Amino acid sequence: xxxxxxxxxxxxxxxxAAIAFAALPPAPAAAAAxxxxxxxxxxxxxxxxxxxxTVLNDGFIDLPVDKLLKQPPAKTQAAVAKQFLAIPLxxxxxxxxxxxxxxxxxxxxxxxxxxxPTAGRLVANLQAxxxxxxxxxxxxxxxxxxxxxxxxxxxxxxxxxxxxxxxxKRESGxxxxxxxxxxxxxxxxxxFKLAMAQLKPYVDAGHxxxxxxxxxxxxxxxxxxxxxxxxxHSSYVVQSRDRKMIVTGDxxxxxxxxxxxxxxxxxxxxxxxxxxxxxxxxxxxxxxxxDLIAGAHxxxxxxxxxxxxxxxxxxxxxxxxxxx
Amino acid sequence: MTSPRLPRRAVLRALAGFAMAxxxxxxxxxxxxxxxxxxxxxxxxxxxxxxxxxxxxxTALSDGTIDLAPEKLLKAPVAKTTQRLSQSFLSxxxxxxxxxxxxxxxxxxxxxxxxxxxxxxxxxxxxxANLRAxxxxxxxxxxxxxxxxHxxxxxxxxxxxxxxxxxxxxxxxxxDADYWLxxxxxxxxxxxxxxxxxxxxxxxxxxxxxxxxQSFxxxxxxxxxxxxxxxxxxxxxHTSYIVExxxxxxxxxxxxxxxxxxQFADPTVASGFxxxxxxxxxxxxxxxxxxxxxxxxxxxxxxxxxxxxxxxSVFRGYEWVPLNYTRLP
Numbered sequence: 001x002x003x004x005x006x007x008x009x010x011x012x013x014x015x016x017a018a019i020a021f022a023a024l025p026p027a028p029a030a031a032a033a034x035x036x037x038x039x040x041x042x043x044x045x046x047x048x049x050x051x052x053x054t055v056l057n058d059g060f061i062d063l064p065v066d067k068l069l070k071q072p073p074a075k076t077q078a079a080v081a082k083q084f085l086a087i088p089l090x091x092x093x094x095x096x097x098x099x100x101x102x103x104x105x106x107x108x109x110x111x112x113x114x115x116x117p118t119a120g121r122l123v124a125n126l127q128a129x130x131x132x133x134x135x136x137x138x139x140x141x142x143x144x145x146x147x148x149x150x151x152x153x154x155x156x157x158x159x160x161x162x163x164x165x166x167x168x169k170r171e172s173g174x175x176x177x178x179x180x181x182x183x184x185x186x187x188x189x190x191x192f193k194l195a196m197a198q199l200k201p202y203v204d205a206g207h208x209x210x211x212x213x214x215x216x217x218x219x220x221x222x223x224x225x226x227x228x229x230x231x232x233h234s235s236y237v238v239q240s241r242d243r244k245m246i247v248t249g250d251x252x253x254x255x256x257x258x259x260x261x262x263x264x265x266x267x268x269x270x271x272x273x274x275x276x277x278x279x280x281x282x283x284x285x286x287x288x289x290x291d292l293i294a295g296a297h298x299x300x301x302x303x304x305x306x307x308x309x310x311x312x313x314x315x316x317x318x319x320x321x322x323x324x
Numbered sequence: 325m326t327s328p329r330l331p332r333r334a335v336l337r338a339l340a341g342f343a344m345a346x347x348x349x350x351x352x353x354x355x356x357x358x359x360x361x362x363x364x365x366x367x368x369x370x371x372x373x374x375x376x377x378x379x380x381x382x383t384a385l386s387d388g389t390i391d392l393a394p395e396k397l398l399k400a401p402v403a404k405t406t407q408r409l410s411q412s413f414l415s416x417x418x419x420x421x422x423x424x425x426x427x428x429x430x431x432x433x434x435x436x437x438x439x440x441x442x443x444x445x446x447x448x449x450x451x452x453a454n455l456r457a458x459x460x461x462x463x464x465x466x467x468x469x470x471x472x473x474h475x476x477x478x479x480x481x482x483x484x485x486x487x488x489x490x491x492x493x494x495x496x497x498x499x500d501a502d503y504w505l506x507x508x509x510x511x512x513x514x515x516x517x518x519x520x521x522x523x524x525x526x527x528x529x530x531x532x533x534x535x536x537x538q539s540f541x542x543x544x545x546x547x548x549x550x551x552x553x554x555x556x557x558x559x560x561x562h563t564s565y566i567v568e569x570x571x572x573x574x575x576x577x578x579x580x581x582x583x584x585x586x587q588f589a590d591p592t593v594a595s596g597f598x599x600x601x602x603x604x605x606x607x608x609x610x611x612x613x614x615x616x617x618x619x620x621x622x623x624x625x626x627x628x629x630x631x632x633x634x635x636x637s638v639f640r641g642y643e644w645v646p647l648n649y650t651r652l653p
Contacts, residue, residue, distance in 0.1 A: 036459030130365030
């Protein structure tokens with residue numbers, strides 16, 4: 001076939017060129033080891049007073065943050081570039097496992113694969129971290145979005161068969177209500193349906209408990225009502241001895257923007273002024289008291305302190321430590 | 325160049341003392357008997373982290389952590405150092421990472437620094453275990469580039485007198501080789517500092533004996549995608565390495581920075597480990613300026629693991645921006 005003959009000469013030249021280039025390096029290339037192409041298990045461990053905290057990474061979600069944040073896109077693009085990042089922003093999804101010594105507590109559960117293949121690794125990382133799902137005693141959900149409760153149930157079965165699930169009554173009252181779902185816009189019906197399906201095995205087994213506003217449900221773990229992002233969004237304060245960690249759920253999505261300017265809200269917030277107010281209140285306390293922040297969408301492991309800076313804050317990630 | 329000095333006895337003693345105090349005072353928490361929670365796992369995941377740099381695969385390897393007392397180590401007023409630490413929510417002693425970097429260029433497997441091996445105590449010496457956990461074997465390493473010949477960078481090269489990387493060639497700047505692999509340096513060294521010299525000699529010996537130690541002169545193209553850039557001062561031949569693939573650049577900066585909480589805000593602050601404090605500070609200032617301007621990725625031996633990030637110029641000094649945690653492509 002004529003076509004193949006026409007291709008032969010350039011192809012041959014290409015091969016010769018490749019050989020010539022390959023001969024350029026001074027040191028002959030040894031049989032290079034194949035690239036490993038794997039990542040270390042996504043968990044990180046730290047002591048908080050007497051409690052053992054294990055951050056579990058569920059994976060990542062790519063976010064078009066310039067479109068989502070409620071400020072001019074150019075401003076977001078500049079802030080992201082300043083942090084040497086790009087849009088879409090590869091955003092961590094984290095959950096937090098706390099062993100208080102008497103209870104094994106999980107705060108949020110990741111996506112369970114409901115947000116595509118880049119997330120859904122929470123249980124694998126929990127197992128890599130040395131625990132089993134059936135050891136979990138209590139699960140606290142910050143809010144009923146799919147990347148926080150999506151890991152509760154798989155194929156209709158409870159992933160954490162011995163756990164009691166806790167959430168703010170306003171959250172369950174909203175997302176588990178058929179009437180509320182009927183009133184909701186069409187594009188948020190999926191959120192309701194997923195929440196109902198994820199909670200079902202726990203509700204059926206009597207393993208779901210709603211709490212009212214701010215309450216201490218397990219010694220050392222209390223809820224802090226921070227409604228705004230969703231009607232019953234809760235933060236959780238974990239405290240042992242004099243050390244405190246605030247699990248902030250979705251009070252912050254984009255570190256590159258919302259620490260510098262905590263007044264910037266995001267498309268996902270159902271009540272933006274309230275969401276902003278809660279973020280400001282929690283950040284102010286964390287900075288004042290030196291509390292640790294544990295963020296579901298801060299880059300894994302999502303742990304750090306806040307330093308007041310101008311009109312906003314600087315996030316200071318925790319130092320890397322090893323158990324001794 | 326001013327003539328290099330060995331670390332002062334007082335500094336070494338202070339460091340040793342604080343390391344001991346840290347071991348006794350920190351970390352030992354009384355375990356609470358578990359009821360239904362099960363025992364605490366109390367382990368950290370293997371210390372490796374992988375990302376791509378152009379077509380190169382980079383694996384940061386933790387050698388472990390060691391306690392340092394920055395207020396003793398740094399040549400700055402104690403109160404100033406303590407204040408800067410507390411602004412970063414740290415207190416002395418600071419648990420300080422020791423990191424090495426493994427780069428697979430596709431043609432060669434290259435390691436930058438080898439960790440402490442058995443030279444610096446039980447909290448270090450984990451680099452090879454982490455290299456294995458990350459999916460490689462020491463005998464696959466083709467080249468080891470050392471930033472300088474201090475024990476926490478070369479101690480991992482040898483174990484019981486034998487090569488840990490039996491197929492690798494070890495590379496270092498000639499000035500560092502001439503200084504550390506030299507009986508005259510040993511003879512002049514104060515007793516406390518002799519261990520540093522002996523450690524360097526013992527770590528390099530099997531490679532020298534096998535003809536697999538190569539020194540280079542200053543700025544050199546070493547293997548495709550890797551070149552050296554002198555940053556003398558911390559030691560006579562302290563060297564940074566520039567790794568480049570498809571216009572993405574990473575600078576392996578060795579000991580240009582020890583205490584991020586202080587030396588980014590004020591790069592003029594030298595450390596007691598610097599043999600020539602003035603030259604070391606000048607090298608740091610020059611490197612930060614270039615790095616901030618060019619937006620290069622930085623890999624630093626003693627910044628919190630994985631020790632990889634960018635440097636941003638701010639009103640006064642610089643800020644460290646850790647690399648985002650990402651999936652592999």
